[in-house]
Amino acid sequence: MASRDAVQLEVGQAYFELYHQVHRIVDQAMGAAGLSLARAKVLMRLQDRGPMNQSTLAGLLGYAPRSVTDTVDALERDGLVARTDDENDRRARIVALTPAGRDACETARTVRNQAMDEIFGSLTVRERGTLVELLAKIRTNLPTGENPCAQ
Amino acid sequence: MASRDAVQLEVGQAYFELYHQVHRIVDQAMGAAGLSLARAKVLMRLQDRGPMNQSTLAGLLGYAPRSVTDTVDALERDGLVARTDDENDRRARIVALTPAGRDACETARTVRNQAMDEIFGSLTVRERGTLVELLAKIRTNLPTGENPCAQ
């Protein structure tokens, strides 16, 4: 049991420490391109799924709705997205990419792909597959099954 | 190449999304015990390594020194650590656990272990080992080799 616990802690520690570094690398790369990871995520979701309200966006990203408000505020200030009223629901506001937002999104994809390549490129294809499987397994067996992310 | 990129992105996405959930779970568990993940990390390092200055602590945690100042401020306010002057270097301030800090640290360890068990418990021992190896491999091959963390 001592060894079982030890492995448990080891994997937890490895996971958290690596994340910290990986996040820094990606964020830094995004920063160099005048973006940020959080904003890029929003832009890419909008490009993939089209305009949507903030609540849906929050669900997709797995964030609290309030957090999306802030991020969209910033993106709107920078002219990368535009908010319009929803004709069918006067509470809601539809967020859509602007042309500038689309451009930024393309840049973000390129930067992200480079970063992903730098980070996970040291693994073989087989290893990457294994890693994806392991992460998926952890995720599906996670407690507190409240995961409103609709993929 | 399309498939190669796809796997790359998939693993990146899986990694980031899982982290978000895992972080929430652990932080929530810590919160229920009146702590927080960030503070618990500091406490546990101090317990493992003994009193040290903030700069060293920053190195161990992989944080910017400025961030440690904030966290230690909070811990000091709560009476979990105490700062004393370093006799050998009048710039430095030595951070040490208080008895209350030691107690909190024990609680934190328990909570963390439970959380780790909930999160990674769905993997077999073998799978956990594989995961640790993969993460380690990624980490050692990471670009921008500036990793001032002394283990």
Next chain:
DNA sequence: CTACGATGGTGAGGTACCTCATCATGAGGA
């Protein structure tokens, strides 16, 4: 039709990180 609970968005306030600038001290060389 109205009265209610659920939902979309935001204000206020908090935590955890960051960078950059600043200040005091330490430590080495001219």
Next chain:
DNA sequence: TCCTCATGATGAGGTACCTCACCATCGTAG
């Protein structure tokens, strides 16, 4: 000695998340 550069800590200010409280609107059950 004194000058300079490196280093420990912090002030100021920023980003990305969070919760909780609140308001307007929606949808539904009486």
